Amino acid sequence: MVQERPVRVERRLSAILAADVAGYSRLMHNDEEATHAKLTALLAGGVEPAIAEHGGRIVKNTGDGFLAEFPSAVEAVRASMQFQTRICELTIGDAEDRRLRFRIGINIGDVIVEPHDIFGDGVNIAARLEGIAEPGGICISASAYDQVQGKIAAEFVDLGEQRLKNIARPVRAFNVTDRVTAARQRPALTLPDKPSIAVLPFQNLSADPEQEYFADGVVEDITMALSRFRWLFVIARNSSFTYKGRAVDVKQIGCELGVRYVLEGSVRKAGNRMRIAGQLIDAETRAHLWADRFEGALEDMFDLQDRVTASVVGAIAPMLQHEEIKRARRKPTENLDAYDYYLRGLATFHQWTKDANSEALQLFCKAIELDPDLASAYGMAAWCYMRRMANGWMIERAKESAEAMRLARKAVHLGADDPVALCMGGYALAHVAHEFDDAANFMDRGLAINPNLAQAWMLSAWLRVFRGEPDLALDHVAHAMRLSPLDPSLSGMQGAAAYAHFLASRYDVAASWAEKAMGEPTFLLAICIFAASSALAGRLEPAHRGMARALECDPDLHASNLGDLAPFRRAEDLAMFAKGLRKAGLLA
Numbered sequence: 001m002v003q004e005r006p007v008r009v010e011r012r013l014s015a016i017l018a019a020d021v022a023g024y025s026r027l028m029h030n031d032e033e034a035t036h037a038k039l040t041a042l043l044a045g046g047v048e049p050a051i052a053e054h055g056g057r058i059v060k061n062t063g064d065g066f067l068a069e070f071p072s073a074v075e076a077v078r079a080s081m082q083f084q085t086r087i088c089e090l091t092i093g094d095a096e097d098r099r100l101r102f103r104i105g106i107n108i109g110d111v112i113v114e115p116h117d118i119f120g121d122g123v124n125i126a127a128r129l130e131g132i133a134e135p136g137g138i139c140i141s142a143s144a145y146d147q148v149q150g151k152i153a154a155e156f157v158d159l160g161e162q163r164l165k166n167i168a169r170p171v172r173a174f175n176v177t178d179r180v181t182a183a184r185q186r187p188a189l190t191l192p193d194k195p196s197i198a199v200l201p202f203q204n205l206s207a208d209p210e211q212e213y214f215a216d217g218v219v220e221d222i223t224m225a226l227s228r229f230r231w232l233f234v235i236a237r238n239s240s241f242t243y244k245g246r247a248v249d250v251k252q253i254g255c256e257l258g259v260r261y262v263l264e265g266s267v268r269k270a271g272n273r274m275r276i277a278g279q280l281i282d283a284e285t286r287a288h289l290w291a292d293r294f295e296g297a298l299e300d301m302f303d304l305q306d307r308v309t310a311s312v313v314g315a316i317a318p319m320l321q322h323e324e325i326k327r328a329r330r331k332p333t334e335n336l337d338a339y340d341y342y343l344r345g346l347a348t349f350h351q352w353t354k355d356a357n358s359e360a361l362q363l364f365c366k367a368i369e370l371d372p373d374l375a376s377a378y379g380m381a382a383w384c385y386m387r388r389m390a391n392g393w394m395i396e397r398a399k400e401s402a403e404a405m406r407l408a409r410k411a412v413h414l415g416a417d418d419p420v421a422l423c424m425g426g427y428a429l430a431h432v433a434h435e436f437d438d439a440a441n442f443m444d445r446g447l448a449i450n451p452n453l454a455q456a457w458m459l460s461a462w463l464r465v466f467r468g469e470p471d472l473a474l475d476h477v478a479h480a481m482r483l484s485p486l487d488p489s490l491s492g493m494q495g496a497a498a499y500a501h502f503l504a505s506r507y508d509v510a511a512s513w514a515e516k517a518m519g520e521p522t523f524l525l526a527i528c529i530f531a532a533s534s535a536l537a538g539r540l541e542p543a544h545r546g547m548a549r550a551l552e553c554d555p556d557l558h559a560s561n562l563g564d565l566a567p568f569r570r571a572e573d574l575a576m577f578a579k580g581l582r583k584a585g586l587l588a
Helices: 024-030 032-053 073-090 121-132 142-148 179-185 209-227 237-243 250-257 298-316 322-328 336-349 354-370 375-390 397-414 419-433 436-449 454-466 470-483 490-503 507-517 524-536 540-553 559-565 571-584
Strands: 011-021 057-061 065-070 102-114 117-119 138-141 154-162 171-178 196-199 261-270 273-282 288-297
Touching: 011 024, 011 032, 011 073, 011 121, 024 032, 024 540, 032 057, 032 065, 032 073, 057 117, 065 073, 065 117, 065 121, 073 102, 073 138, 073 142, 073 171, 102 121, 102 142, 121 138, 121 154, 121 171, 138 142, 142 171, 196 209, 196 237, 196 250, 209 237, 209 261, 209 298, 209 336, 237 250, 237 454, 250 261, 261 298, 273 298, 288 298, 298 336, 336 354, 336 375, 354 375, 375 397, 375 419, 375 559, 397 419, 419 436, 419 454, 436 454, 454 470, 454 490, 470 490, 490 507, 490 524, 490 571, 507 524, 524 540, 524 559, 524 571, 540 571, 559 571
Parallel strands: 102 138, 196 261
Antiparallel strands: 011 065, 011 102, 057 065, 102 117, 138 171, 154 171, 261 273, 273 288
């Protein structure tokens, strides 16, 4: 008997592109024939030509989307950027609630090939990345990013490691935006009515690349010192750091951030010596207004930072009084070891993931251990706990909430003149302990000390939401967005705007803001307000979808514990929130 030879399975390494239309079910429900005709036209006029031009092939259509295969990640990303731009052009005159926008996920992986389909984990990951992409956006895996970095004129925003449904291991993801398109789509920012400046990330010239956090910390301190000058408008660190590792003309930066001056420089740390070099540039004329370098022993670091700050301020406003410069020289600690752990905590904190949040908390606690009077570390540690609560990450809720309150009270007690301690600690007291009036006083005091603290304006907006003050919340959101127009954590500001509109019974507008905020896939507050707003606006299909996604983030979420998630002061606000979520499918 002749034994049959096993059928050989064809496999190959491919770049996989998965795409679908955001909100397709809603669009079909509103106008089935027009939506189908529009999708067909967009595929023929924008998608298919771009894929063919870049050597790809559409493997199969999926009703509201498609799966495509490319020989390289570079061509896959170029094709997706090209047809996203084309689709934007083809739909520019469409009403916002009828516009078709694709979400795209791209991954590199080994696939099983069949005549009309491809299979494997690589395909599944691309499909899941598509699910977390923003409408009109592109989300790629780290494996694809490694292939395209430096080869494509695009902006990449690191989203950190993502837990994707039915994917065993975390996948690091990046948002991709065409630089020209991104610049064109951003609203023009007018210059403030006072001197304005952005402090760009300084180059790390140390022999050890792991000292990157130290260089970033020096910049953060200089930014904070400049922020204390009420007559200055200082762009937030989160927006300035979107230019890290990129060669960008200062005039472009000035336009994108809406500032007159740009400060750039470098930090070199070798043994117990360090050198800070800086140059101040007029963004409009590209003229160098000041340049210098400061060198000394590591224990003189704070003095070196102060000298940089004073020189920059002196170049912008030579007549500034010495006493005002002196008041801005406020350092969180004189203990260099504690300061080092604090900087490491800040660097980790800005990664915005669950694991990074836990690591940042440990680093802030280590800083506190070395300097028990370090108020800002208490505030940041309390904020880490607050973030765990807001995202459903707490394991022992009662114990962790008590620790958050202890840290927050310590922060505001020690930090009478520390805006970070006052704002972070104050907000934690509002969210965890429901001490809304005290929290407002602490945050207002912090913003009076540092009116340029974008994150504090964002948190103040959330506080006004929970206090039932939607109009004031929207004012504070607008202020935060102007101070940090390119903030990678923009979703926090968008989420606050969504809740404010929800309180004002503008449910359609609230759902729209919440959908933008859901670009951060584990932002539970944004997902819940999207579900509640959609339900109360009568759109049950997206409401149910949002509720399912919320329960993936926090399976223990029930109507009975919503106060932990969104501590509304007014009973009627919490009742309306609960009503919307129950209508979306939340159990009692």
